[in-house]
Amino acid sequence: MMEIHELRQEEKELERRLAEVRSQLSAKHQAASGARFIERRPLRELILDTLGEARTPLNSLLIASVFKPLYERDVPATRFGTLSADEQRSFDSSRPRPVYLCHCLTHDRGQAMKRFWARSDWPLEDRIIGPMTGRVLFLKGAEWVIQLASAAGEGADADRLRFVAADQARDAGCQVQRGNFPFRDWITHIQAQITRYSESDRAVRVQAGSELATRLGERALLFGAPGELTSIPGTSKRWTAKSS
């Protein structure tokens, strides 16, 4: 048994190194031949890279809206569902991956919030959603997109990225005027909001992380704890009598 375990560890390490080499290779190809190589890369790799750059969990709607300007790719909403299923199948297979795409977990029951994507190599508390985390993640995602847009050069994709950034800024409550992109002001406004929530939000997530780590297995910590049974239809005889 020990030997199998050691071999698995070795396989995992080799997979990790292979992923590193592929990542370096893709960077070289990208530099050499522009966006065409990116198009051929699997979606999961692109999302892992995107999350790595953003350094915060991202909502699939935001991922889809930045993929067009960043990678010239349309990602239909249903694709995220199959991606999740593929990732879980991959986890269950005998070939481990160095890093998985996974979902954020609810702070109380550890169930998956399927629209929020994270990386398995992040600390657990960074993958947990507390009562106010949804707002913090929205704000961090908006800040990241605005920073991307402010660093973008010229061209149609850069324009598109600026419009995505402006949408995020408007949703965050910033003043947005057509044709104006005051990135610095928007980021300052958003950072002030993040500061307002971040400390208490982090405290909730850290505590929840330590509790969930003792309660859930490795798989559930990545893809969510299974939900309890739901009674359908469930009813009581009293309910019709109370409507008036």
Next chain:
Amino acid sequence: MSLKGATALVRLAQNPRCEVLGAMVMQEGPETRFFERVVGTPYDREYGERQSSKRRGTQFERNAYAGDARLLREALAPMVGLQPDDIRVRNLLDDYPGTKDDARVARLRITRRLLADSLAGRAAPHLIIQPQLLVPTKPGPRPYFFIAPDVLVWMQQFGLYVPADLKSFVVRENEVSRADLARVRLQLGAQSLALMHEYDHVSGGKTVVPATGLLIFSHPNGLRPHAPRTEDLRGAREAVRLGIEAFLRHRRRIDGLRAGAEPYTVTTDLVPHFEEACLAQCVMSEWCRSSVAGRTRDLGDSAGQLLGNIELARVTGLLLGTTMAASDAEQAIAAELQRIANEYGVRAA
């Protein structure tokens, strides 16, 4: 588009006496397919919501839910009794996106848990976006209706959630036409009934859900939420409850007739109840109208109510005095018709 969810309950509440409507609700598949199978020809008239309305509705919801529902938080802060920044939001489409039944069941499970958390005093969201509720009609075909309000709002006044619906109608000064208002009130009534059921499910019948709902219309410009309108739902909730009871009656009768066959097969044995409003919302309206052809109900709801569903030839006879009234009521109607005929100079040709 099949007739299900709150739409089905609203239609049943509007016309509880129509057995054909009951069969349509029981039948799987779209309404137009029901028409096609009963009448034998494809339905070739306008049907469904306009694309422009759908786009407008989608954009309004997108605006309202964006930025952790920033605009909604601002609009609903007085009801919740907190500053917009302190309001907690949970969008259940983030938990489990999709419109298939497994997604609805998952959202129902989460909604029930959040209701229980709120009752137990645990930290629950003040706004639950895209919750899932259920109205049971078991046992039998269509044993439940899934009901999905746009938002459940925790109102400080009650310490409970109430349903809220976003409507992208063009309104001025938050006023909406009477017909539209009646329909959306019934929709809220169905949501309130479903919420009662879910509260009963989690609290064992100890929670009395207020007959209150919120309507959130759009500003004419910019598709931003207006200040919410608080609606008294006592009447609407009762109307929907009567509609459900009517559906249970229709279902029993249809089940007795069809002997295992599909509901549309017994449509000709059912009793339609044609009303003016059917013309604007039911694919079967012209077919049902043929059942009142040559009778006063074909002239409209008011004529039907005033004169009873008698033959037009008899009305003509009463009007011209060539037919004897058969009762005191008919005598009064005949006198009134003759007065009108004299006033307008109506005579036999």
